[in-house]
Amino acid sequence: MxxxxxxxxxxxxxxxxxxxxxxxxxxxxxxxxxxxxxxxxxxxxxxxxPTQEEWFEAIMFLTKTGQMCNDWRQEYILLSDVLGVSMLVDAINNRKPTGASESTVLGPFHVADAPELPMGANICLDQKGDPMLVRGRITGTDGKPIDHAKIDVWQANDEGFYDVQQKGIQPDFNLRGVFRTGPDGSYHFRGVKPKYYPIPDDGPVGQLLGKLGRHPYRPAHLHYILEAEGYETLVTHIFDPDDRYINSDAVFGVKQSLLARFDWVEDAERIKAAGMEGPYFEVVHDFVLVPKT
Amino acid sequence: MxxxxxxxxxxxxxxxxxxxxxxxxxxxxxxxxxxxxxxxxxxxxxxxxPTQEEWFEAIMFLTKTGQMCNDWRQEYILLSDVLGVSMLVDAINNRKPTGASESTVLGPFHVADAPELPMGANICLDQKGDPMLVRGRITGTDGKPIDHAKIDVWQANDEGFYDVQQKGIQPDFNLRGVFRTGPDGSYHFRGVKPKYYPIPDDGPVGQLLGKLGRHPYRPAHLHYILEAEGYETLVTHIFDPDDRYINSDAVFGVKQSLLARFDWVEDAERIKAAGMEGPYFEVVHDFVLVPKT
Structure with a gap:
């Protein structure tokens, strides 16, 4: 034998x-x-x-994580998020040359059919929150402005909720919009200052975070998908660097290059020049796309 | 910043x-x-x-594996089994000194309340299959026989099914029994030669095995739990070394020391001496338990 x-x-x-x-x-x-x-x-x-008991605890954690999933809740993606795996997969698939804007995770709240709006439109449909003006330029890594770039933007409101999480409370397509640049590559639109929010933490992943002494919050951010012919599509956020959770995003989405500045503008001249009605947050952020090879 | x-x-x-x-x-x-x-x-x-698509495929595999679980099906244990993790955890928790009988996985088919039977009893209650006589001795690592050792044995039938998988087809407690050794540490009981069988393969784990070119079968075996005062409890199997799947157990449970011999006995003298009614398989296997420290 x-x-x-x-x-x-x-x-x-x-x-x-x-x-x-x-x-x-x-x-x-x-x-x-x-x-x-x-x-x-x-x-x-x-x-x-592991002891046999610990091994069985792990088996039950994995089982419950699967059983928490349904059409609108993906607990395994949350697990991947809080273990940094989603960001790692994003990083591996989006290595960028120096000077190009960096990517971060898509997240679960993008909707495909947000309305295309005229440049400068206000994506906040319910007048809630502190007014915000976002502007900047989209160029290629060669520094040239990109004409007809598509900017798909979405954000949580001043309480940290997306429209799809508050159907009937927020208007449909609140704080979402699609814009197109002109020949100078510039963009601007109005919204409200977003707020930090928790990822869903009433399941096995939330319990794990609790046991690890971790909070479930994501610092305030705006989501972008930038598309332009001849360039690689960029899925990213920009973040408020003064958010209390900026150094501890539950899903590790923050990168140094994605920190925007949210300047509170009270100067009457600047308010008037910007076409705003009163004090507002101004966010200036340029994006640099990578030509397709 | x-x-x-x-x-x-x-x-x-x-x-x-x-x-x-x-x-x-x-x-x-x-x-x-x-x-x-x-x-x-x-x-x-x-x-x-991984590409984003591969990562999402992994997420969906883990999700479906959790969702396949219910009160009588544990797909994550199956996954652990076919990846060798269950056996590894068993090995880590059951390191034995040289000469001691080795452990293997418990499996899902043990029942706690099998009847205690007189030594020599036939655990096959429906007369199906090739008769088998199993005998041997239970000693400590010092070679001394163990008195009053408890032998809890269970096995699949000649078609590869346990009683609990065929309620109403097999009698309750078919091919299960609990025996106690006497002062000489010897045991013997009658059963039927077990057959190889597949682990449940109609879920995500079975699909994975298929994609990996692996079969779902476990080679024929008998299960044992051996308990004796002053000794470490031993959970193990003994295997038929001539089974077609002996080198490819889907859950990696086979160990060299757990190979028994299933001898087909046709000699009339031996049949008579063993108290059997006709030709039978004789399985002789001794167990060596480790004193508790």
């Missing part, structure tokens, strides 16, 4: 034995992925040395 | 940033476990470099 020995599972050879079983996989990429996952999974278990 | 820089997430420092957020965790063990998991998770993602 000695002939069996090399093939059997032991604590020492565990990952090798499991991986060797995938020799007949038809999908080479899947086999490659499972090899990496198996090696790291076994290495992690060997470092952790 | 330079002061923010060191704290923000980048592709390079990703795991460190995520781990640093757990500094206020009250449960030290959880923080330690999450540190190991985060490091390996990020390392695996960096090696794999």
């Amino acid at each position: 000695e002939t069996h020995e090399q093939g059997f599972f032991t604590e020492e050879n565990s990952a090798d034995v499991v991986i060797s079983r995938n020799a007949k996989a038809k999908n080479e990429r899947l086999a490659e992925v499972m090899e990496v996952i198996t090696r790291h999974l076994h290495a992690a278990v060997k470092e952790i040395e | 330079e002061t923010h820089e060191q704290g923000f997430f980048t592709e390079e420092n990703s795991a460190d940033v995520v781990i640093s957020r757990n500094a206020k965790a009250k449960n030290e063990r959880l923080a330690e476990v999450m540190e190991v998991i985060t490091r390996h998770l990020h390392a695996a993602v960096k090696e794999i470099e």
Whole structure:
């Protein structure tokens, strides 16, 4: 019976034995992925040395996380978010040359059919919150302005809620809009200063955050998708650097280059020149897109 | 704004940033476990470099695996089983001195209240399958027989099904029994030769096995829980070394020391001496328990 020995599972050879079983996989990429996952999974278990009770607790956590998911709640994406995996996958898929604007996660609140609005329009449809003017320029990495760039923007309101989270309370398409640049690549629109908000924390992921002494908040931000012919699409946010959670975004979405400045403008001349009705936050942020290769 | 820089997430420092957020965790063990998991998770993602589509496919696999679970189906344990994690956790928690019988996984088919039977009883209640006589001795690592050791045994039938999988088809408690050794530590009971069987493969885990070119079968085996005062409890199987799946158990439960021999006995003298009615499989297997320290 000695002939069996090399093939059997032991604590020492565990990952090798499991991986060797995938020799007949038809999908080479899947086999490659499972090899990496198996090696790291076994290495992690060997470092952790879980008791049977701890292992079962992990099984139940994974089970409950799946069972929390439904058509409008994706608890596994939340888990990926709070473990920094979503941002890591985003980073790997969006390496940018120096000088280009950086990406961050899309998030769950984008809607595909927001209305296209004339440049300068106010995306706040219910007059709630502190007025905000956002403006800047979209150029390529060569510094040239991009004509006809599409700016898809969305944001939470002054209480930290998106329209889709408050149907019947906020107007449909509140704080969403699509704009197109002209030949000078400039853009401007009006909104309200967004507020920090928690990711959904009434499920297994929220419980995990609590046990880890972590809060569920994301610092205030505006979402952008920027598209232009001949350029790579950019999915990103800009953040309020003075937000209390700017250094502890629950999903790790903040990057140095995505910090905007929210300047409170009270000067009557500037208010008039900007076409605003009273004091407002001014946010100036330029974007630099990468030409497609 | 330079002061923010060191704290923000980048592709390079990703795991460190995520781990640093757990500094206020009250449960030290959880923080330690999450540190190991985060490091390996990020390392695996960096090696794999998943596309956004692949990442979402993984999210959906984990979601569906959770949603497949119910009161009688635990798909995450199956996933742990087919990735060798269940056996690894078993190995870590059951390191044995040389000469002691080795453990393997409990599996989902143990029932707590099987009847205690007189030594030699037949646990096969429906006369289906090839008769089998199992016998051996239970000793400590010092070689001394163990008196009053409790032997809890259960097995699949000749078609690869446990009684609990075929309620109304098999009699209740078919192929299950509890025996107690006498002062010589010996045991014997009758059953039927078990057959290989598949783990449940109609869910996400079965689909994964299929894509990896793996089958879902476990080689034929008998389950044991051995308990004796003053000794560590042993949860294990013994396997048929001639089973077609002996080198490819879907859950990696086979160990060299757990291979029994299933000898087909046709000799009339031996049949008579064993108290059997006709030809039968004889399985002789001794167990060696470890004294509690």
